[in-house]
Amino acid sequence: RILENRIHCPLCCKVTQTKDGQLPPRDNLMVFLVESSCEERPPCANCDNGHHADFFCNTCGQALCCQCREETHRARMFSTHDIIHMSKRGREVNKKCTLHGEPYIMFSAAKHTMLCINCFRESSVDARLHCTDLETAYSMG
Numbered sequence: 001r002i003l004e005n006r007i008h009c010p011l012c013c014k015v016t017q018t019k020d021g022q023l024p025p026r027d028n029l030m031v032f033l034v035e036s037s038c039e040e041r042p043p044c045a046n047c048d049n050g051h052h053a054d055f056f057c058n059t060c061g062q063a064l065c066c067q068c069r070e071e072t073h074r075a076r077m078f079s080t081h082d083i084i085h086m087s088k089r090g091r092e093v094n095k096k097c098t099l100h101g102e103p104y105i106m107f108s109a110a111k112h113t114m115l116c117i118n119c120f121r122e123s124s125v126d127a128r129l130h131c132t133d134l135e136t137a138y139s140m141g
Contacts (some may be wrong), residue, residue, distance in 0.1 A: 029107050029137055032095065032114055041086055044083055058082040108136035 003044040007016045009025075018024075041052040044065035051062030057073060064073060073083060095114075102116035108123075109117050110130035115123070120131060132140070 008079060025112075028112050029134075031107060032104065032134075046072060055083050056086055058084065082096055106131045107134055109137070 005018050005020070007018055008014075009016070041054070042063045044051045045054050045062035046064055046068040049065070049067070051065035053065065054066050055064045055069045056062070057064055057078075063086070064083070069083065072078065073081060097114075097116035097119060100116050100118040102118055104114040104116055104119075106115040106120050107113075108115055108127065108131050112126060115131060115133075120128065123131070
């Protein structure tokens with residue numbers, strides 16, 4: 001929040017002076033990571049116990065608690081279902097490129113933009129030198 005031309009960080013409480021009350025430029029990588037994360041755990045769609053879901057079945061499209069995963073999705077008929085941990089679900093629901101409809105896989109440090117595989121291929125060789133995968137860009141950031 002900006003108060004008296006200063007930004008107060010809610011996490012570290014650091015105060016940063018701004019120029020004429022202007023916000024710093026938008027960090028597209030940070031916005032992407034925040035929007036694609038899945039921090040809230042929905043309730044289990046399979047039981048009435050009110051348990052929070054720890055897993056997500058991509059095949060069924062339902063959230064599952066540990067107990068329902070063990071009791072229902074361990075059966076042979078569910079053996080081909082794609083079940084992932086909820087912490088990984090945010091990364092798999094990533095936004096897609098508006099130009100190509102492909103998921104974002106790269107970050108351009110030069111342009112501060114997200115790139116799909118087609119955007120990366122269409123970039124010049126020099127521009128590709130400034131691109132990293134999302135995991136690396138996140139850890140570097």
